[in-house]
Amino acid sequence: MPARVESLDARRKTRPTAALPEPSRALALRPLRAVPPAPPQRASATLRGLLREVGGELWKQFTPDVVGAIDAEVAARLTRVPIQPNEYGYDPWGMHFDAVRRALVVTTLLYRYYFRAETFGMEHVPDGPVLLISNHAGQVALDAAMIGTAMVLEREPPRIVRGMGEYWLPTVPFVNLLMSRAGSVVGTPKNCTDLLRNQEAVIAFPEGVRGMNKLFSERYQLQRFGTGFMRLALATKTPIVPVAVVGSEEQAPAIANFTQLGRLLGMPAFPITLTFPWLGPLGLLPLPAKYRIHFGKPMRFEGDPDDEDAVIARKVQRVVLTIQEMLDRGVRERAGIFF
Numbered sequence: 001m002p003a004r005v006e007s008l009d010a011r012r013k014t015r016p017t018a019a020l021p022e023p024s025r026a027l028a029l030r031p032l033r034a035v036p037p038a039p040p041q042r043a044s045a046t047l048r049g050l051l052r053e054v055g056g057e058l059w060k061q062f063t064p065d066v067v068g069a070i071d072a073e074v075a076a077r078l079t080r081v082p083i084q085p086n087e088y089g090y091d092p093w094g095m096h097f098d099a100v101r102r103a104l105v106v107t108t109l110l111y112r113y114y115f116r117a118e119t120f121g122m123e124h125v126p127d128g129p130v131l132l133i134s135n136h137a138g139q140v141a142l143d144a145a146m147i148g149t150a151m152v153l154e155r156e157p158p159r160i161v162r163g164m165g166e167y168w169l170p171t172v173p174f175v176n177l178l179m180s181r182a183g184s185v186v187g188t189p190k191n192c193t194d195l196l197r198n199q200e201a202v203i204a205f206p207e208g209v210r211g212m213n214k215l216f217s218e219r220y221q222l223q224r225f226g227t228g229f230m231r232l233a234l235a236t237k238t239p240i241v242p243v244a245v246v247g248s249e250e251q252a253p254a255i256a257n258f259t260q261l262g263r264l265l266g267m268p269a270f271p272i273t274l275t276f277p278w279l280g281p282l283g284l285l286p287l288p289a290k291y292r293i294h295f296g297k298p299m300r301f302e303g304d305p306d307d308e309d310a311v312i313a314r315k316v317q318r319v320v321l322t323i324q325e326m327l328d329r330g331v332r333e334r335a336g337i338f339f
Helices: 002-010 047-060 064-078 097-114 142-153 175-182 189-197 228-236 259-264 309-333
Strands: 118-120 130-134 161-165 201-204 240-246 254-257 271-273 292-295
Touching: 047 097, 064 097, 064 142, 097 142, 097 175, 130 142, 130 228, 130 309, 142 161, 142 201, 142 240, 142 292, 161 189, 189 201, 189 228, 228 240, 228 309, 240 309, 292 309
Parallel strands: 118 292, 130 201, 130 240, 161 201
Antiparallel strands: 240 292, 254 271
């Protein structure tokens, strides 16, 4: 199966790398550049063999010694986070550091042993308030979890990333409590503004469900961005760090999306992912695509946050083009999807 996916990319035409267009030039998104042919893969690199190999490696880490060591590492790093909780371990938005620590133990296992994540450009993330703006894919928000894990494990000093959740998530039983305890909030402008004024690092995915539930044929092609994040950046004078996640677009390839059925069930979409009977009817087990997370240089914007939509959209498009360029380069330079 990996060879089949690589062959689909290889049939696309390659174009030379172009300089980032100026805002006044054409703003249409460019198609994905071709991925170079993957090197010969070992015999175990079938989907079934790969899942067995990577899943087995992950399972081997679930021992008291390894989990205990990760727990101690995460706990030590959380003591160095610039924003500290109150005497009961909570912050003003309901985040609890013990809940964050427990969540990070699980995501660290996934980060290191299942997705085998690599991070580039972490030095670009500044201290103080910052908006991390990223592409979004993979049917579930594992990309957000991996970015947040990287910010704790790889950055000095570590930082907790505050997620902006979709409005419908708190309607799911238990999810609202898990969201707040782990540091996420509902993505309202007030919540985001208050967090930034509290010197927090906030992550947002302006593609929303349009990106998360895109079809496999649309992988690494950014969908329409909302403009709210730019108005917030202007209002709070917050730098934007563009983030490009390579790997999430292959973790759960969607072959169809039954939007109407999703709405009947109270969800924004109902994707059908490429799967096998042993993976479950909806492919709930993600494929172990290798994550490569690229952080770009901060982008700073000036202007009136209440400007007309067309003015704000031109600023947004500069962020879109930057992330698309980072994605194109990241896909082009990787050796393969799973390695």
